[in-house]
Amino acid sequence: MQTDIPVAWEATSPTSEEPGVSPRPIHVKSTAAVLEELPGSVPERREDRPHPKAHNTQVEHYRENRKGVTKSEPALHAASSQDMKIYIPYESAEMCVTQIAHDIERLESKHREIVKELESSFKATARENQECVAHRIRSHYQNKLISLKKMLQIYQEKVEKKNVDLDKQVVALSAQNRQLLEEQRSERRRSEEEALQWQREKSKIMEMFSNRLDMLHQHQASTLQELQMARQEVGKVQEMLVQSAQAQEAKEAAEAEACNESKTPLEGAKLRLEELKESLYKREREITELLESQSPVPPVPLPPCTVLLSRVIQKANAVCRASDESKALLAHMIEENQINLKQSQNKLSQLETEGGDKDRSEENESQLSLLQETVKELEVSQLALFCIKTGQVPAIRECDAITELEDILGQGTIQTLEGVKRFAEKFVVLQDEMKLAKEEKIKIIENYTSERTLRKKYYNMIEDMKGKIRVFCRIRPVNQTEAAQNSAVVVEKIDDFSVNAETPRGPREFQFDKVFSAEATQEDLFQDACRLIQSAIDGYNVCIFAYGQTGSGKTYTMVGDKEKKNPGIMPRSFNAIFDIIRENNTKFEFKVSAYMLELYNDRLQDLFASAGGEGQAQGKRVEIKRNRKGVVFAQGAVTKEASSAQQLYALFQQACANRHIAATKMNVESSRSHLIVGIKVESKNLTNGSVSTGKLSLVDLAGSERAAKTGAKDHKLKEANSINKSLSALGM
Ligand SMILES: Nc1ncnc2c1ncn2[C@@H]1O[C@H](COP(=O)(O)OP(=O)(O)OP(=O)(O)O)[C@@H](O)[C@H]1O
Numbered sequence: 082m083q084t085d086i087p088v089a090w091e092a093t094s095p096t097s098e099e100p101g102v103s104p105r106p107i108h109v110k111s112t113a114a115v116l117e118e119l120p121g122s123v124p125e126r127r128e129d130r131p132h133p134k135a136h137n138t139q140v141e142h143y144r145e146n147r148k149g150v151t152k153s154e155p156a157l158h159a160a161s162s163q164d165m166k167i168y169i170p171y172e173s174a175e176m177c178v179t180q181i182a183h184d185i186e187r188l189e190s191k192h193r194e195i196v197k198e199l200e201s202s203f204k205a206t207a208r209e210n211q212e213c214v215a216h217r218i219r220s221h222y223q224n225k226l227i228s229l230k231k232m233l234q235i236y237q238e239k240v241e242k243k244n245v246d247l248d249k250q251v252v253a254l255s256a257q258n259r260q261l262l263e264e265q266r267s268e269r270r271r272s273e274e275e276a277l278q279w280q281r282e283k284s285k286i287m288e289m290f291s292n293r294l295d296m297l298h299q300h301q302a303s304t305l306q307e308l309q310m311a312r313q314e315v316g317k318v319q320e321m322l323v324q325s326a327q328a329q330e331a332k333e334a335a336e337a338e339a340c341n342e343s344k345t346p347l348e349g350a351k352l353r354l355e356e357l358k359e360s361l362y363k364r365e366r367e368i369t370e371l372l373e374s375q376s377p378v379p380p381v382p383l384p385p386c387t388v389l390l391s392r393v394i395q396k397a398n399a400v401c402r403a404s405d406e407s408k409a410l411l412a413h414m415i416e417e418n419q420i421n422l423k424q425s426q427n428k429l430s431q432l433e434t435e436g437g438d439k440d441r442s443e444e445n446e447s448q449l450s451l452l453q454e455t456v457k458e459l460e461v462s463q464l465a466l467f468c469i470k471t472g473q474v475p476a477i478r479e480c481d482a483i484t485e486l487e488d489i490l491g492q493g494t495i496q497t498l499e500g501v502k503r504f505a506e507k508f509v510v511l512q513d514e515m516k517l518a519k520e521e522k523i524k525i526i527e528n529y530t531s532e533r534t535l536r537k538k539y540y541n542m543i544e545d546m547k548g549k550i551r552v553f554c555r556i557r558p559v560n561q562t563e564a565a566q567n568s569a570v571v572v573e574k575i576d577d578f579s580v581n582a583e584t585p586r587g588p589r590e591f592q593f594d595k596v597f598s599a600e601a602t603q604e605d606l607f608q609d610a611c612r613l614i615q616s617a618i619d620g621y622n623v624c625i626f627a628y629g630q631t632g633s634g635k636t637y638t639m640v641g642d643k644e645k646k647n648p649g650i651m652p653r654s655f656n657a658i659f660d661i662i663r664e665n666n667t668k669f670e671f672k673v674s675a676y677m678l679e680l681y682n683d684r685l686q687d688l689f690a691s692a693g694g695e696g697q698a699q700g701k702r703v704e705i706k707r708n709r710k711g712v713v714f715a716q717g718a719v720t721k722e723a724s725s726a727q728q729l730y731a732l733f734q735q736a737c738a739n740r741h742i743a744a745t746k747m748n749v750e751s752s753r754s755h756l757i758v759g760i761k762v763e764s765k766n767l768t769n770g771s772v773s774t775g776k777l778s779l780v781d782l783a784g785s786e787r788a789a790k791t792g793a794k795d796h797k798l799k800e801a802n803s804i805n806k807s808l809s810a811l812g813m
Pocket of ligand 1: 556557558560599629630631632633634635636637638642643782783784
C-alpha cells in the first residue's frame with residue numbers, strides 16, 4: 082500500500098563522528114510506532130529501520146518519500162533491516178524533527194481534512210439516509226393519506242347518500258305524520274260529531290218509540306174492546322141462527338117466514354161487521370199515518386215499528402262492533418244471560434213437575450209465577466242480545482186475520498150458515514192474534530227496557546273509552562294586574578291536546594285530553610263536560626273537579642264570574658240536569674237532591690247547616706263513608722231536594738255564602754277551602770218501575786300555593802298548609 086506518511090526519527094544521544102557536527106544521540110522512535118498512531122498507515126517492522134550509517138540515505142530516502150517518490154518495498158526493507166541506535170547530526174536531526182513536525186502538522190491537517198471529509202461524507206450519507214427514510218416515510222404516509230382520502234371520500238359519498246335517503250325518509254315521515262295527525266283530528270271530530278248525532282238520534286228514536294208504543298197500546302186496547310163487542314154480536318148472531326135452525330126444523334111450513342126472520346138478524350150482523358171492519362181499517366190507517374208522520378225516514382215496506390226497532394238494533398250492533406272490548410262485553414252478557422235462563426228454566430220445570438195444580442201452596446204459586454216472569458224476561462233479553470249481536474230484527478207477526486175477515490165479508494158468504502160459522506172461527510183467530518199482539522207488545526216494552534239499559538251501558542262505555550279520568554287544561558287570559566306589570570305568558574297552546582310551558586329548567590311540553598286556549602268560552606268548556614251529566618242521570622257516578630294553582634281560574638271555571646255573566650260548569654250543569662229531566666219526564670219520574678260541603682282545615686263542614694239550620698248546628702258530624710254498593714257518600718250531611726234548576730241554584734248560592742274566602746297577594750278572592758257539590762239524581766222507569774240512582778259531584782278545589790308568593794301568615798298560613806296537604810293527598 083502506498084503511503085506518504087513519513088518515517089519518524091528520534092535522537093537518543095548526541096554523536097560527533099562527523100567533524101563540525103556535534104552529534105547527539107537521538108533515540109529514534111520506531112516508524113511502526115509512529116505509523117500506528119496514524120490513521121490508515123501500514124505499520125513498519127523494526128527491522129525495516131535504516132542503519133545509522135545510512136542515515137543520510139535514509140533521510141534522503143525520507144525526503145524522496147516526502148516528495149512523493151515511491152521507493153520499492155524491498156529497498157525499504159533493506160534499509161531498515163536492523164533495529165539499532167543511530168546517531169545523526171543535530172542539524173540534520175533538527176531539520177528532520179522540524180520536517181517531522183511539519184509533516185505531523187500536515188498529517189494533522191490532512192487527518193482533519195480526512196475527518197472532515199469523513200464527517201461530511203457521513204453527514205451526506207446520513208442526510209441521504211435520512212432523506213431516503215423521510216422520503217420513504219413521506220411516500221408511505223402519502224400513500225396512506227391518499228388511501229384514507231379515498232376511503233373518506235367513499236364514506237362521505239356513502240354518508241351523503243344516506244343523508245339524502247334519510248332526508249327523503251324524514252320528509253316522507255313528517256308528511257305522513259302530518260297526514261296522520263290531520264286524520265286523527267278529523268277522526269276525533271267525526272267521532273265526536275257522530276256520537277253527538279247518534280245521541281240526538283237515539284233520544285229522538287227512544288221518544289218516538291215510546292210514543293208509538295203508547296199509541297199502539299191505546300189502539301190495541303180500543304180494538305180489543307171493539308172486538309169484544311163484535312164477539313158479543315157474533316154470539317147473538319149465532320144464537321139467532323140456532324133459533325132459526327130450530328124453527329126451520331119444527332115448522333117446515335113456515336120456512337119462508339123463518340127465512341124472512343133470519344135474514345133480518347143476518348143483515349143486522351152484516352151491518353155491524355161492516356162497521357167493525359170500517360173502524361178497524363180506520364184505526365189501522367190512523368196508526369200507519371201516525372207512524373209515518375213521526376218517522377224520520379221515508380216509508381218502507383216494513384211496518385214502521387219494525388223499522389224503528391231495526392234502526393235501534395243496528396245502532397246497538399254498530400256500537401258493539403266498534404271495539405273488541407264491547408264485543409267481549411256483549412259476548413259475556415249473552416253467556417251470562419244464557420246461564421241464568423237455563424238455570425231459571427230448570428227451576429221452573431222442576432217446580433212445575435213437583436206437584437199438580439191442586440197441591441201447590443200459595444207460596445209455591447207465587448214462586449212459580451215469579452219464575453215464569455223471570456224466564457220470560459231472560460228470554461226477551463236473550464232475543465234482544467242476539468239481535469244486537471247479529472244486527473237482525475226479530476220477526477213481527479202481521480195481523481192477517483183482519484184480511485181474511487175482510488175476504489169473508491167481501492165474498493158475501495156471511496149470508497149462509499156456513500159463512501157465519503167461518504166468520505165466527507176467523508173472529509176467534511183474530512182474537513188470538515190480538516192476544517198475541519198484546520204479548521208482542523209486552524215483549525217490545527221489555528225489549529225497549531233492555532235496549533235502554535244497553536244504551537245507558539254503551540253511552541257510558543263510549544264515555545269510558547275516552548278515559549275514565551280525563552284531564553282538560555284551560556289557559557287563563559292575562560288579568561289587568563298582570564298586564565300592568567308586563568308579565569310574560571308562560572303557557573302556550575300547541576294544539577288541541579298539548580301545551581308548552583316555560584319552566585325554570587327550560588320549555589316543557591305537556592299532553593292533555595283537551596286543551597282550551599285563553600279565548601275558550603265557558604260554553605266551549607261545558608260542551609265537553611255536559612255529556613257526563615247524561616251518565617249521572619243514567620245512574621253512574623261522575624265527578625268533575627278543577628285543580629290548579631291559586632288564581633289560575635278554578636272558581637271561574639266551576640262557578641263563573643262574580644257578575645254572573647259567564648256562569649261556570651256548576652250552574653250550567655243544574656240547567657242541563659233539568660233539561661234532560663224535562664225531555665224524559667213522560668217515561669221517568671225523577672227526584673233531584675243535593676248536599677254541599679266544604680273541606681276547610683282538614684274538617685268537613687256542611688254548607689247547608691248554616692246558623693239556625695239543621696245538621697251541624699245540631700251537633701251532627703259529617704263523615705265520608707262508602708255504602709255496600711261502593712258508593713261514597715257524606716254521612717250526616719243535610720240533603721235538600723230541588724224540583725227546578727232555579728231552586729238548585731238558589732240552594733247553591735245559599736251554600737256559597739257560607740264558604741271560606743279570603744284575599745291573598747295572588748287572588749283577591751281566594752277560596753280557602755275545597756267546595757264539594759253533590760247532586761243525586763234518582764230516576765224511576767214508569768214502564769217497568771225500576772229505579773236507578775246516579776251522582777254528579779262538582780268540586781272546586783282550593784288552589785295550591787306557596788306561602789312566600791301569597792303572603793300568607795298566621796291562620797292563613799295554617800289554611801295554606803292544610804290546603805297543600807290535602808292537595809298532595811289527592812295527587813297521590
Ligand atoms: N278564563 C278566564 N277568563 C277571564 N277571567 C278569568 C278566567 N279565569 C280566571 N279569571 C279571573 O281570574 C281571577 C282568579 O280566578 P279564580 O278566583 O277563579 O282563581 P282560583 O283558581 O279559583 O283561585 P283560588 O284557588 O285562590 O281560589 C278572577 O278574577 C277570575 O275572574
